[in-house]
Amino acid sequence: MEGLKKKLQAAGGSWVDELPNILWCYRTTPRRATGETPFALCYGFEAKAPTEVAIPSRRVEQYEPDANEESMKIDLHLVDERREQAYVRAENYRRQVKSYYDAKVRSREFQVGDYVLRRREASQPTEGGKLALKYEG
Template sequence: MQRDCILKVKTCDNYEKYAAISMKPAEVLDSMEVMRKKLTDAKVEWADLIPEILWSYNTTIQTTIGETPFKLVYGTEALIPIKVGIPTLRAELYNQNHNIDTRKAELDLVEENRDVAAIKQKAMKQLIERRHNKKVVPRTFSKGDLVLRRTEEPRRPSSHGKLVANWEGPFRIAKVLGMGAYQLQTLKGDSLSGNWNISSLKLYRS
């Protein structure tokens, strides 16, 4: 009974025309989300926080590459400010000659570290792409199918404000052009000017 009710609602004419338009944002790094939140909270003082946030980003290990941007540029990890005031083995056991030798070795390996990071990044992108493709349901229309067309801003009646329907129609697929493009016609058979991309169309079920 519940499934029947859900199906009934989804095939209702008004439900389909006023259905929300999916605007899912692209995936972003968690660190970028933190940066955005911090800038939002800072309000008018956001410009003063940019150096601090960039430093935080550049000294944080990135999930996609397994390294910090700072190390990939300079060949070694940064000595963050808090470690300057707090005694650490790196500072306590500092030896200039040993430090020079270690630095030379790090610089010899920096290109290799960059190559490894690039491989990790590519592998991570491929993994994310495979996961995404598993969830994607291919969507195509055939000639004669009934579809709704997204109501673009220029065609929205200004008098209706936010209450205007997000979709208009239905229209019939007149011709499949390929590459996600279609020509439409009204139910009376009148052709609509222009071609329409599949991203602006959805199947009409009523």
């Protein structure tokens, strides 16, 4: 995301012109949680970079329509499996993030008579406008 922010800042006011490039970067960057790109999860195969189309690479030069069609059919059958694997990885990632968060949280126990701060909007939502105190107690 930082790279995308820098690219937008460099574009200045013409962010609309940069939007297709930004979306391309976002859709073809693997996510930490799933290990897959959003493009691959949607279509079942990795996207071909625009430079591969403009400048022939080995992958483009060895293109055979019949073999490609067979490969696409096989990939389409494997899309569901790929999505299931991504779901499992996302769940594992969610558990890791939860355990990391839970390790950092301090448990707090309150006794009757303890002083605590309470948000005022629950008891007096309209008094004082935006300059009013947010907490009481």
